[in-house]
Amino acid sequence: MRTAKDTSTFYTSTLVAFSDAKYRFLFIDIGEEGTGDGGTWQKCNLARAITINRAGLPQDRNLPNDDEPILFHIVANDAFALKSWMMKPYSHQSQDPTERLYSYRLSHARRVVENAFGLLQMRWRVFGMTMQQDIQVCKKITLCACVMHNLAL
Template structure:
């Protein structure tokens, strides 16, 4: 699992070296089959969501450029931005639940990776046993 990168590395650079990115790019892993959204009958393919730092791919959606967006593009960009905020909020929850993530961890990078994985597992276990 890739959950670490050098401090100055940007999102796109980190993603370029991520094992999940390589597996998708090399077609070693595929997305689930398209399925209808709730209360819908049109099959919708799965996508990843990125920002302007990422190159557009058939499997990666990003916002329209801010210059001269038409109404439908503004609506799409707003909804896609909302989806990204949901993901970012998940990381905020992890930070809030375990304050260790609010400071620099003065340990080896491998220990930071293991700590992060353990925090995610504990969070999911806690949600299973005590739903909100």
């Protein structure tokens, strides 16, 4: 999200979100001016709760015909720090074929949330241009648009 206070100054803010398979936003947090994905994540309440006791993540479950529980993980891009409950792609610098396949399949899983962002932007065209409002107003617009996006699905 880009906002302009005047004609020469631009501010950016990052929207971090979880979505389900139906493109609904389950959690959203908007970072402060100029913070990236990782910085926004480190400051959000859900990150702290998950770090402490995995709050917010579903309980581990067994797959059909299996007695080993499968842990739930968050799928993230490479801007995030690696955690035991977070999956992210390997570094692009030195991937062997197995790592390249893992990163490719992980990127397909991440497409769900990327598509949710795309639907949000298509539905409310204001996200495809620079907003002329104050950064706090832009955050409220974004939060409201995410709620309306969920209601419209």
